[in-house]
Amino acid sequence: MSNNQTVTFEHSIPDNLKGLVADWSSDVQTFRVRWSKAMMWIFLVSDTFIFGSFLCAYMAVRLTTIEPWPPTSEVFALHVGGADVPLLLIAIMTFILISSSGTMAMAVTSGYKKQRKKTAFLILLTALGGVAFVGMQMFEWSKLIFEEGIRPWGNPFGAAQFGGFFFMITGFHGLHVSIGVVYLSIVAKRVWEGRYDRLDDYQMVEVVGLYWHFVDLVWIFIFAFFYLW
Amino acid sequence: MDQNSATYEGQKMYDPKGWWDTYVFSQDHKVIALQYVCVALAIGLTGMFLSLLMRMQLGFPGLFESIDAGSYYQDVTMHGMIMVIYLLTALFLGGFGNYLIPLMLGCRDMAFPFVNMLSFWMYFLSVIILVASFFVESGPTGAGWTLYPPQSILEGTPGGDGAGIILMLASLAVFIVAFTMGGLNYITTVLQSRAKGMTLMRMPLIIWCIFLATFLGLLAFPALLVGAIMLIFDRVLETSFFMPEIFKGGEVLDYGGGSPVLFQHLFWFFGHPEVYIIALPAFGIISELISVHARKNIFGYNMMVWALIAIAGIAFIVWAHHMYVAGMNPYLGFFFATTTLIIAVPTAIKVYNWVLTLWNANIKMTVPMLYCLAFLVTFLNGGLTGLFLGNVAVDVPLSDTYFVVGHFHMVMAVSPVLALYGGLYHWYPSVTGRMLNDTLGKIHFWITFVGTYLIYFPMHYIGFLGVPRRYYSNEQYDFIPQSVADLNQFITVCALIVGAAQFILLYNFIVSLYKGAIAPKNPWGACTLEWQTLESPPGHGNWGEQLPVVYRWPYEYGLPGATSDFVPQNVPDEQIT
Numbered sequence: 001m002s003n004n005q006t007v008t009f010e011h012s013i014p015d016n017l018k019g020l021v022a023d024w025s026s027d028v029q030t031f032r033v034r035w036s037k038a039m040m041w042i043f044l045v046s047d048t049f050i051f052g053s054f055l056c057a058y059m060a061v062r063l064t065t066i067e068p069w070p071p072t073s074e075v076f077a078l079h080v081g082g083a084d085v086p087l088l089l090i091a092i093m094t095f096i097l098i099s100s101s102g103t104m105a106m107a108v109t110s111g112y113k114k115q116r117k118k119t120a121f122l123i124l125l126t127a128l129g130g131v132a133f134v135g136m137q138m139f140e141w142s143k144l145i146f147e148e149g150i151r152p153w154g155n156p157f158g159a160a161q162f163g164g165f166f167f168m169i170t171g172f173h174g175l176h177v178s179i180g181v182v183y184l185s186i187v188a189k190r191v192w193e194g195r196y197d198r199l200d201d202y203q204m205v206e207v208v209g210l211y212w213h214f215v216d217l218v219w220i221f222i223f224a225f226f227y228l229w
Numbered sequence: 230m231d232q233n234s235a236t237y238e239g240q241k242m243y244d245p246k247g248w249w250d251t252y253v254f255s256q257d258h259k260v261i262a263l264q265y266v267c268v269a270l271a272i273g274l275t276g277m278f279l280s281l282l283m284r285m286q287l288g289f290p291g292l293f294e295s296i297d298a299g300s301y302y303q304d305v306t307m308h309g310m311i312m313v314i315y316l317l318t319a320l321f322l323g324g325f326g327n328y329l330i331p332l333m334l335g336c337r338d339m340a341f342p343f344v345n346m347l348s349f350w351m352y353f354l355s356v357i358i359l360v361a362s363f364f365v366e367s368g369p370t371g372a373g374w375t376l377y378p379p380q381s382i383l384e385g386t387p388g389g390d391g392a393g394i395i396l397m398l399a400s401l402a403v404f405i406v407a408f409t410m411g412g413l414n415y416i417t418t419v420l421q422s423r424a425k426g427m428t429l430m431r432m433p434l435i436i437w438c439i440f441l442a443t444f445l446g447l448l449a450f451p452a453l454l455v456g457a458i459m460l461i462f463d464r465v466l467e468t469s470f471f472m473p474e475i476f477k478g479g480e481v482l483d484y485g486g487g488s489p490v491l492f493q494h495l496f497w498f499f500g501h502p503e504v505y506i507i508a509l510p511a512f513g514i515i516s517e518l519i520s521v522h523a524r525k526n527i528f529g530y531n532m533m534v535w536a537l538i539a540i541a542g543i544a545f546i547v548w549a550h551h552m553y554v555a556g557m558n559p560y561l562g563f564f565f566a567t568t569t570l571i572i573a574v575p576t577a578i579k580v581y582n583w584v585l586t587l588w589n590a591n592i593k594m595t596v597p598m599l600y601c602l603a604f605l606v607t608f609l610n611g612g613l614t615g616l617f618l619g620n621v622a623v624d625v626p627l628s629d630t631y632f633v634v635g636h637f638h639m640v641m642a643v644s645p646v647l648a649l650y651g652g653l654y655h656w657y658p659s660v661t662g663r664m665l666n667d668t669l670g671k672i673h674f675w676i677t678f679v680g681t682y683l684i685y686f687p688m689h690y691i692g693f694l695g696v697p698r699r700y701y702s703n704e705q706y707d708f709i710p711q712s713v714a715d716l717n718q719f720i721t722v723c724a725l726i727v728g729a730a731q732f733i734l735l736y737n738f739i740v741s742l743y744k745g746a747i748a749p750k751n752p753w754g755a756c757t758l759e760w761q762t763l764e765s766p767p768g769h770g771n772w773g774e775q776l777p778v779v780y781r782w783p784y785e786y787g788l789p790g791a792t793s794d795f796v797p798q799n800v801p802d803e804q805i806t
Contacts (some may be wrong), residue, residue, distance in 0.1 A: 027428045027779070029421040035340045039417045042447065048411060049451035057455060057491055061470060065486040153467045159486055164468035168458070206613070 034203045037210070044214045047176075051218050054172065055225055058165045062229075070157030075148060076140075076227055090227050093136045096218065097177075100129025101216045108209045111191070111202035119205060120192040126212060127184040130177050137174050141167070166226060173222055176215045183208055242770065243342045254350075256326045256342035257769055261515045263660065269316050272356050275729075279304040280727050288721025289500030290702050292550035298701040299387035302371030306388075307363075307698055309374025310397070313360060313503065314404060314467040317645055319352055321510035322408070322446065325652060326439045327659070332759035333433050335424025335777040335799075337770050339720050340417040344410045351407030355400045362388075364394035369396040373699065375500070378471040378492050379484075385477070394464060398457040405450045405457075409446050412443040424758070424799075426779035429738070430534065431781040431798070433757045434527065437534055438513025441505045441541040448545070449502035454497035463487070493555050497548040504641050505544045509537065511648035512579060515604050519583050521755045522598035523590035524794055526784035528582045536582075543572040553621050554628045564622040569619035573612065580609060591787075591794075595753070596670035600651030603678040604644055611640025614689065623694050629699070632692025635685045643681045650734070657738070659759055660751050662766045663745030666737050673733040678728035687716045690799035757783045 013021055023030055031038050062069055077084040107122035144150045144166075152167050154160040187208045196202045243256040255261060281306050287297045296304075327345065331338055333388055339345045348529065362369040380386045381394055388394070406484045419432070419440045432440075459470040463484075472484035520527045527533065541640025549557060549565040583605055592598060614636040617623045627633065650673075657665050691713055696703060703709050703717075751760040763773040777799040785796040791805050 025428055025430070027426050028423050030429070031420065035417050035421050039341065039413050042416050043409070043413055044446040046412075046451060049448050050454060053452045053455035053495060057459065057470070057495060060491050060494075061486075064488050064491075067486055076386055140381075140778050152462065153469070160469050161486060164462060164466070164470060168462065168468075193361070 033209075034201070037203055037207050040210050044079045044210065046122055047214065051156055051169075051172075051221070054169050056220060057167060058225065061161050061165065062159075065159045065161055067159040069151075069159050070155060070162045070229060072229070075144070075150070075157060075162075087227060089136065089140055090223065092139075093133055093176040094223055096129050096136070097133050097216055100126045100133070101213055103129065104209045107201075108206045111196070111205035114197065114202065116191060116194060116197055119202070120188050122130045122190040123184050123191060123205065125207075127181045127188065130184065130212075134177050134181070137170065141170075169222060170226070173215070173218060176218070180208075180212050180215050183211065233428070235470055242337060245769065253717060254346060256338070256346045258331050258339045258342070258345060259660070259767065261345055262324050262326075262328035264349050265319055265327060265352065268353055268356055269320040269324060270655055272359070273316035273320070275360075276308050276316060277728055277731065279308040279311070281724060283308065283527050284721040284724040286701065287703075288718045288727070290704055298379070298625055299371060300368070301701045302387040302699070303393075306371050306374050306376075307359075307369050311359070311477055311643065313374065313507070314401070315356055317507045317745060318446070318503070319404075319648075320649060321507060321645070322415065322439060322443060323349065323352060323411055325435070325510060325514070326411070326443065328656070329759060330415055330418050330436060331422075331769060332659075332762070332771060332785075333757050334419065334422065335429055335758050335772070335779060336418065336422045337772065337776070341413045341414050342423055347413050348407050348411035348414065351403055351410065354401075355407060358396055358400035358403060362393045362400070363371045365392045365396065366393035368393055370397045370723055375493075377496075377498055378460060378463060378489050379473070379475055379770060382460060382472075383475070383482075395461060396534070398461050401457050405454045408450055410447055412447045415439060416447070417444045424777050424779050427585060427798075430566045431779060431782045432514075432532070434533055434537075435510070435513030437537055438509040438516070440507040441596050445502040445509070445541055445709070446506050449499045449506070451499075452495045454498035456492055456499070459495075460492065464609045474729035490552070490557055490703055493552050494557075497551045498545075499646065500551060501548040502538060502544045505540060507641055507645050509540070511604070511645040511744075512537070514652040514655075515583060517603045517755075517757070518597045518655055519586050520784045520786065521655070521753050522595050523587055523603065524786050525586055525590035526786050529578075530782065530784065532578055533582055538579040539575040540572060543568060543575070543603050544684045548618055550624075553624050559621075566619055566621050567635035573616065573619075576612060580605065580612075595654075596665070596667060596674055597651045597655040597753075599671070599678075600647050600654065600676045603674070604647045604651065607639055607647060607678075607681070608644040610686075611636060611638075615640060626695075630692035631688045631696050631698050631770065635688030635692060638688070643685065647678070650674075653734075653738075655753065656759075657741070657749035661742055661745070663741050664748045664752060664784055665741045669733055669737045673730055673737065676733075677727055680723050680730065682713070683722050683723040686729065689718055691716060711715035750789050750795065751797075754793075754795050756781075756785050756795050761797050761799050767805040 023032075073086040076090060077086045078088040079085075079086060103120070103122050104126045104168040107119050109127060110122060144163075145202040149156050150163045150166070155163050155206065187204060191202075191205065196204060245255060245257065251257075252260065255264075282296055283301060285293055286301055305588065327339070367390040368388045370376070370381060370389065370393040372389070376394070376397070380389075382389070384390050413542040419436060423432070426528045459468075462468045463470055465470055468482050469484045471488040471489050472482075472487040473489060474485040475482045475721075516527055516533065530685075547565055547569045549561055553562050583601075614632070618627060618633060618636055654665055654670055657663075692698075694709065694713060696709055697711055704711060748765070750765045753760075758777055758779070759767070761777060762768075762771060778801075779798045780801045781798055782797055785798070787794055788796050788805070793806070796805055
């Protein structure tokens with residue numbers, strides 16, 4: 001037996017699965033992408049489990065804690081023009097972060113069109129969105145800490161775990177955004193210097209884009225679970 | 230992509246300059262593998278020493294006054310953590326994974342050599358942090374290797390007054406970073422950088438095993454990371470993620486409202502896949518060794534692969550069988566008992582296939598083969614006691630007795646270590662170019678195999694008698710008969726002998742490095758690519774000018790019409806003589 005697994009049942013495979021079968025039964029490489037892109041995907045799957053564990057832990061504690069959960073719409077409200085507007089700050093933050101995903105997608109497209117300057121500019125714009133997001137998050141944190149007295153170990157509104165989970169999870173996400181900003185800046189610099197023109201390959205822009213979209217997607221979940229629940 | 234040139238996706242291949250680059254901060258996967266093996270074996274010896282301290286107390290209570298109840302718990306904790314994470318995980322994936330993946334797949338190095346180097350140094354750092362906890366005030370944490378809160382972060386727990394628990398958790402976090410960097414490398418390399426002709430279903434089974442174990446690790450370690458971060462916060466910031474309202478000495482502590490069971494869920498969501506992170510590479514080593522040393526193709530290759538995939542999948546939905554008595558909803562136990570017993574099916578497929586590989590085979594009683602046979606027996610034994618513990622109704626009385634200790638040491642301590650030793654004896658010639666001493670190997674084998682059986686088999690009996698595990702002393706309980714004390718003495722004597730016998734291996738390793746017989750290029754007559762390199766041991770870049778091309782599966786033994794009893798993977802049909 002030489003284990004020559006030639007696909008003799010090819011005609012029985014539905015057309016839309018043929019590519020999948022060809023990829024997984026090929027030699028040398030399974031996915032026709034650069035190694036760094038494959039690695040980024042695998043890393044993101046792993047990172048999903050980190051955020052997933054954080055959010056599951058948060059949900060479990062929120063359901064089992066003995067004291068009532070703080071009234072989030074009041075805690076997160078912003079006092080504007082004499083009235084408390086719930087979700088105002090967070091709506092702006094979310095809008096900015098999602099817009100930065102838009103500019104990132106545009107950067108990837110113009111990268112594949114080999115438009116060097118436009119790509120670098122769009123990546124920098126994306127990074128700027130990230131900086132704005134982190135800056136507003138710092139504002140939000142300082143408001144929660146200094147004005148409303150919310151601490152990781154307790155708060156005046158209810159269950160002590162609220163502050164702990166909020167600062168831990170948004171902090172961990174903010175860390176991801178900050179790392180993303182640094183990462184984006186490095187890629188922008190390399191695009192600007194023409195490194196990917198010389199390689200004739202802009203896939204690294206897409207790789208950083210994957211990371212950025214992921215950070216964005218995670219934020220949607222955090223937004224839903226902390227601010228809307 | 231032209232992989233034959235010395236370039237790597239447009240980057241120049243790593244080119245070591247000077248001694249430091251070649252032997253210390255090397256990016257060559259073979260050097261990194263050796264670094265992993267050496268550090269893991271060193272910390273593993275420490276773990277073994279701790280277990281002997283525990284055995285001294287259990288066998289001869291009060292003989293050593295330096296072992297008090299506190300230090301006993303610290304020894305228990307550190308022994309468990311060191312063996313599971315810093316020895317076995319690191320050695321199987323960092324050591325065997327790094328060495329074998331590029332060589333067996335026919336590529337020049339890992340996909341990201343620099344990240345690979347960082348992975349080792351992060352691992353080294355995590356070991357340093359772990360060892361540092363022995364030297365802080367009040368020593369390492371004594372909370373048990375599962376680090377359950379509340380006691381793990383409260384003062385009053387052995388080692389709980391100082392920084393022991395913080396160092397433990399920090400070390401775990403660093404280890405997880407190291408594992409992630411290594412793991413991304415292993416998976417990317419397996420998926421994206423195989424030799425021409427090497428399809429997934431032509432990969433040696435050990436590569437499948439390491440690949441799936443790494444995948445398990447990348448998905449399971451996040452839960453431990455999250456648990457560790459939250460536990461650090463509970464300790465340092467006094468948050469109450471895991472901490473319910475607690476009275477201590479009549480005083481109310483500043484905690485309240487948290488869920489200790491949540492930590493157990495997070496821990497075991499990591500902890501159970503971790504069992505398979507250790508077991509799968511052991512399965513892989515056995516699959517390779519049993520086929521090579523029985524001169525027969527592995528039985529049911531496809532079935533083996535699908536069984537591995539099934540095990541890797543089911544491994545994620547069995548975790549709460551560690552928590553039957555933890556206070557979770559009893560109905561959940563029914564679900565987890567069912568999945569636990571289902572995972573026995575693919576595992577049994579693998580054991581049957583190994584046995585059927587031996588059926589009518591030309592078995593060579595080499596040292597690696599002896600270890601394979603020992604593994605089969607030990608693993609079967611440990612697996613069968615697992616059936617007892619997987620059932621809720623049987624587990625409840627057996628929980629937290631020595632039966633559990635006997636079970637998991639058989640199945641995930643002795644079995645993987647036997648596979649590990651078999652692997653070390655098997656691949657030593659490939660790494661060093663010299664053979665290990667056969668006689669010393671056999672002496673070491675028999676003492677280890679028989680010795681570990683004598684250590685762990687009686688523990689099942691002690692467990693049936695109801696002796697609780699983790700107790701510092703069993704003397705003052707009426708329900709424990711004298712026979713337990715006698716058996717404990719016997720076990721301790723065996724443990725000392727087995728412990729001493731490990732130095733035979735160490736001696737064999739060091740002496741054979743200089744005085745061992747020069748190994749022929751393919752001493753065992755294996756078909757896999759790591760034995761088909763130009764130079765032996767393989768040099769930097771592994772393959773000289775031309776990368777190998779693969780024409781067949783990795784177990785081509787006894788091919789009809791061929792004069793040799795094996796045909797390497799890189800020999801085309803027309804060159805078979």
